[in-house]
Amino acid sequence: MSKSSDQFDNSDCVCSFGMKLTWDINDPKLPQDTKQYDAFQEWTDGYVRYIYSAEDKNAQRHLSGWAMRNTNNHNCQILKKSCLGVVVCSRNCTLADGTKLQLRPAICDKARQKQQKKLCPNCSSALELVPCRGHSGYPVTNFWRVDGKAIFFQAKGVHDHPRPESKSETEARRSAVKRRMASPHFSQKRRLVEPEPGRYHDMPFPNIHQLTMETPDRFSIIAESNFPIQTQHYTPFQNTEPYKFPYDTHGPTAMADAASPLQKPSNHRLYMARPPCGYDFAVPGYLSSAPYPTALYKDPASPPCEAELNKSCSGLSGMPHTTSSLPNHERSYPDATTKHHSWKQILGKGPYGERGEYPQLSANANHYYNTEYPCRYTGPSPNTPTALQTIITTTTKVSYQPCPKPSVVKYGESIYDMKGLSNCNSVLEETSPNTYSDLKIPEDSSVIKTALSYQDAVPTKIERTENFEGYRYSSYSSNSCPERLAHPYRYEGGEY
DNA sequence: AACTGCGGGTCAT
DNA sequence: ATGACCCGCAGTT
Secondary structure, eight states, X not given: OOHHHHHHHHTTOOSOHHHHSOXXXXXXXXXXXXXXXXXXXXXXXXXXXXXXXXXXXXXXXXOOSSOEEEEOOSOTTEEEEEEOOEEEETTOOBOTTSEEEEEOOOSSHHHHHHHHHSBOTTTOOBEEEEOOOTBTTBOOEEEEEEETTEEEEEEESOOOSOOOOOHHHHHHHHHXXXXXXXXXXXXXXXXXXXXXXXXXXXXXXXXXXXXXXXSOTTOOEEEOOSSOOOOOSSOSSSSSOGGGTTTSOOHHHHHHHHSOTTTTTSOTTOOOOSOSSOGGGHHHHHHHHOSSTTTTTXXXXXXXXXXXXXXXXXXXXXXXXXXXXXXXXXXXOOOHHHHHHHHHHHHHSHHHHTTTOOOOOOHHHHHIIIIIOTTTOOOOOTTHHHHHHHHHHHHHHHTOOOOSSOOHHHHHHHHHHHGGGSOHHHHHHHTOHHHHHHTTOOSOHHHHHHGGGHHHHOOSHHHHHHHHHHHHHHHHOOOSSHHHHHHHHHOOSSOO
16 A cells, blocks of 8 residues: 555564554455464554454453453444443552552443442542543444454554453452462451562562452552553563463463563563553653663664653653652542543533543533543643644644544554554564664654643644544554553553 | 343434 | 444353
8 A cells, every 4th residue: 555554564564464454344345365463462552453363262252451341333243342441449549569459340230330339448438430531532442353264353542541450360360369268278358458568579570460369359459659661461562472371370481471571671560550640741750760661662772762751741741750649539539420420521512522522621621630530631731832733743744634434544544654663572573773764653752752742732622633543543553562652652540 | 240242222413 | 324322131151
């Protein structure tokens, strides 16, 4: 198609295979000549497409790290699932060991209702379901379609909330709890959070399984730190089948192998849970502290980039990225229902509602975003204007043109230009900075990085949406290089 | 008990 | 027509 696509064809898989081909889940005919499949992606995020082998067990099960529930789209050909978000402590309390509670919402409606009636095991305040509004105000949706020997996957939207426990983590935790319960030595006390600082960090690979196995029921341990290094629960890059870890008995060694080189240096799971400020605000810390901050967009070893980022982003937040000082949850807080309702009102009503474009923030909306859901939206910031401009530039470069009904072409083209961001696999392995330039990634990585502040800047609803989505497509349309890449920039909330 | 997929149905755009 | 969402059913884990 485009020259860039040719490049991709020639290059060593700089993006997911699915992304290389232009298709949409709704296409009457999907690519049939698939000779190469994508490795299963547990934590897809953004507008991505993958083509899995029909043999892939995880794909067969339509698994996702995110809590996705089935959604009837009246199309038996395509299975549609929408994200349920994440369950957190309504007070955003910090566990004794500096972690945050980020539970996986029960998929079953009934079970979820029960779940929400429970109290935070740490502070006994209510649990709160943070709904996913990453797709134009609606939950991120995943589409699955079996066609021929392949399973086509397409995701729409960018999760605007922290990750919950993955399914495997939840399962592991449950089974662990069961074992404990069954054990005569089991002590109820042990089920409560036991800080043991450093405990997890001392582990070679303090993966969630280990954590959850040792921690109380219902806990998803997300270490909080001033170094909001974002890591993926398992493997950020599509190397091995990360999702298998939970089922396999590989243990730490396997984790090590699976972990990306970038991931290793850091303390795993040093997520910043629900940072006080939005999107961008986690970036500075992330960038400054992470050993591989800008990796995805630029040569990982590109200090200027980091510095640049720090500069541009830190100003945005106007707050330390350190986590929790935020009183955001300390304020009196409407109950989740009310809150969400208000959100719905904001998005669901009025001219902006439906499309979910972030409406011009009314005082209300602003309040909502800034305080209750700081992660979703950040109020005006000093650097906003600049950021806006940058973003627009970016989207322009990308040439992404939002379309109500994603057309293959539009999709493809915009993605092609940027998808070099994906597949960090090859990028990492090759460690070739040139890869990026060859891929036409915006030289100015800060462009993307600063894009976070975009939200505030975009003047109009439409622009906002378009730019935003354009940005999304361009910046992290690929999940192959998942979280590390994507999250720092977008993440407003919690994990990073 | 909870998960998962299916499909009938409603509602809003 | 489309998409989001609710609900119940049934099979599975």
